[in-house]
Amino acid sequence: MAGAADPRPGDPLFAPEHRDAAFDWLCGLGDGALILGHRLSEWCGKAPALEEDIALANVALDLIGHAEMWLALAGEVEGQGRSADDLAYLRDALRFRNPLLVELPNRDMAVTTMRQFLFDAWHLPMLHALSESASPRLAEIAAKARKEVAYHLERSQDLVIRLGDGTEESHARMQTALERLWPYAGELCQPAPGDAALVEAGLVPDMAAVSATWQEILDETLREATLERPEGRADVQNGGRKGRHSEHLGFLLAEMQFLQRAYPGAEW
Amino acid sequence: MYAQMVKSDPTEGEPTPEEQAFQARIDAGEKIEPKEWMPEGYRKTLIRQIGQHAHSEIVGQLPEGNWITRAPTLERKQILLAKVQDEAGHGLYLYSAAETLGVSRDELTEKLLSGAMKYSSIFNYPTLTWADMGAVGWLVDGAAIMNQVPLQRTSYGPYSRAMIRICKEESFHQRQGFAIMMKMAQGTPEQKEMAQDALDRFWGPALMMFGPSDKDSVHSAQSMRWKIKMNTNDELRQKFVDETVPQAEFLGLTVPDANLAWNEARGHYDFSEPDWEEFFEVLKGNGPCNQERLEARQTAWDEGAWFRDGLSAYAEKRAARRAGQATAAE
Numbered sequence: 001m002a003g004a005a006d007p008r009p010g011d012p013l014f015a016p017e018h019r020d021a022a023f024d025w026l027c028g029l030g031d032g033a034l035i036l037g038h039r040l041s042e043w044c045g046k047a048p049a050l051e052e053d054i055a056l057a058n059v060a061l062d063l064i065g066h067a068e069m070w071l072a073l074a075g076e077v078e079g080q081g082r083s084a085d086d087l088a089y090l091r092d093a094l095r096f097r098n099p100l101l102v103e104l105p106n107r108d109m110a111v112t113t114m115r116q117f118l119f120d121a122w123h124l125p126m127l128h129a130l131s132e133s134a135s136p137r138l139a140e141i142a143a144k145a146r147k148e149v150a151y152h153l154e155r156s157q158d159l160v161i162r163l164g165d166g167t168e169e170s171h172a173r174m175q176t177a178l179e180r181l182w183p184y185a186g187e188l189c190q191p192a193p194g195d196a197a198l199v200e201a202g203l204v205p206d207m208a209a210v211s212a213t214w215q216e217i218l219d220e221t222l223r224e225a226t227l228e229r230p231e232g233r234a235d236v237q238n239g240g241r242k243g244r245h246s247e248h249l250g251f252l253l254a255e256m257q258f259l260q261r262a263y264p265g266a267e268w
Numbered sequence: 269m270y271a272q273m274v275k276s277d278p279t280e281g282e283p284t285p286e287e288q289a290f291q292a293r294i295d296a297g298e299k300i301e302p303k304e305w306m307p308e309g310y311r312k313t314l315i316r317q318i319g320q321h322a323h324s325e326i327v328g329q330l331p332e333g334n335w336i337t338r339a340p341t342l343e344r345k346q347i348l349l350a351k352v353q354d355e356a357g358h359g360l361y362l363y364s365a366a367e368t369l370g371v372s373r374d375e376l377t378e379k380l381l382s383g384a385m386k387y388s389s390i391f392n393y394p395t396l397t398w399a400d401m402g403a404v405g406w407l408v409d410g411a412a413i414m415n416q417v418p419l420q421r422t423s424y425g426p427y428s429r430a431m432i433r434i435c436k437e438e439s440f441h442q443r444q445g446f447a448i449m450m451k452m453a454q455g456t457p458e459q460k461e462m463a464q465d466a467l468d469r470f471w472g473p474a475l476m477m478f479g480p481s482d483k484d485s486v487h488s489a490q491s492m493r494w495k496i497k498m499n500t501n502d503e504l505r506q507k508f509v510d511e512t513v514p515q516a517e518f519l520g521l522t523v524p525d526a527n528l529a530w531n532e533a534r535g536h537y538d539f540s541e542p543d544w545e546e547f548f549e550v551l552k553g554n555g556p557c558n559q560e561r562l563e564a565r566q567t568a569w570d571e572g573a574w575f576r577d578g579l580s581a582y583a584e585k586r587a588a589r590r591a592g593q594a595t596a597a598e
Contacts, residue, residue: 034342038337041336041337041345041349042336042337044329044333044336044349044352044353045326045329045330045333045352045356045564045568046333046564046567046568047568047572048568048569048571048572048573048575048576049572049575049576050326050356050359050360050363050373051360052572052575053329053353053356054353054356054357054360057349057350057352057353057356058353060349061346061349061350061353064342064345064346064349065346067342068342068343068346084342085341085342085343088342089340089341108571109571109572109575110575161582162578162579162582162583163575163578163579163582165582165585166577166578166579166580166581166582167574167577167578167581169574169577169578170574170575170577170578170581171578173574255337255338256337256338258338259338259339259340259398260340260341263456263458263459266340266455266456266458266459267451267455268340268341268344268398268448268451268455
């Protein structure tokens, strides 16, 4: 109801002037976690070793758990009564706000591992900064998620180093994966136009600072992995925050949303 | 448990004093530990049984993995993913238990892929609707538990300890499966139809999980003496039917067996034998999903080779660098 009292007194996240931008920003974070978690879950039973099956499922579970928290909060901020499930299962691609990187197909374990590393190396400093947010709700979820993401980064960074500096073949595959993903990687650190007011209010981190840490982690890890940082721009492929996605997202959503779309209103 | 028709190697001729002492320890309820003396037949039978169980956990990820990307809510997606992850974990405990008997995980995997070792027939059936996620948990995990609970007392220490951990998780899975069935059975007409259809398709294959009838089961006696097998196939099948029929009634679903009836005199349900011809066809590789299941495992193994090799190569390089540094420091 327009003009209703602030539902969360004292938490600036719920201030009416931030509503649209905060909803959009939270969807960006929640959708990123959801779509990447979904992609990782596609590996189930098919990983190169049992330990990897278990680890990939772990990371997928963490991310889907984060998505649930972010999307639930997005729904609260929006104030239209939409739940995390409503947002996950009943929006079409135009309304999804995830970066394109996470919706790209898994291909081989080199692409999956490199994508995970590029994401984790952004995710951790972002959550770290977000845990200092002026919004207690944002800070609380970020602090919780950060502990899990620290483990994600440790694992993906370690794998990038080991596979990069492994055999000739594993090195070549990792380098190819990096080059393939590079044009998508920079979108992680690109703010959307609406974010400026949120940054100014101290609600969400300034991406320039997050980007600096991200670049440092990348450089250090790639050096140790004996991989070469591609020369081209890292931000040519983007559009997720505007709902402009790759061809892949539509198929992913068709699969993910099938039951909710085929049997509207049923409980599961 | 997911072991069917595990061949046992009975001791030939008069038992030696060592074999007699071994049997006496088992009869006294002692646990046999990895470094201790054991008859070769005991070791081989255990490897076959534990290996088959481990393979079943691994292949068993596939029919449920089939629905993770289509799970209807975020919560259901997480529960299913966690469940399938538990199965990979069970595979890991069991391969480790088999390793204590002198066989590596890679050797067992090669035998699975070549067809020299089997996995449970149940995982060669398709999962066609979301209700199958309920039916698999309720019936398949339910049938597995019947076998696994007594195996917590099996004579081989590492196997017994693996079973204790596995049983805790399996009974949780079974309850989760039942909860899905409950939602479906109480849901819309379409959901109820899916629930009944899932029961119709999984009932017979679930009964087959216990293996052939005792009169046709040739390997039981020795395994039971060794406490590798704790109950006969028919005993466990009866127990499963007795526990499951009231649950189906509670759900308002119909067990697809016209001969199913409570037998007051026996104190058990009478029921029809499952279609054993179908069972043997599935074991031969002619079930609806045998080819897909093995292909999926073969692809994971082949396409993962570079990944495993890469990690091994790095580990060797690192060890060599450390050795080099140690030498340089001297």
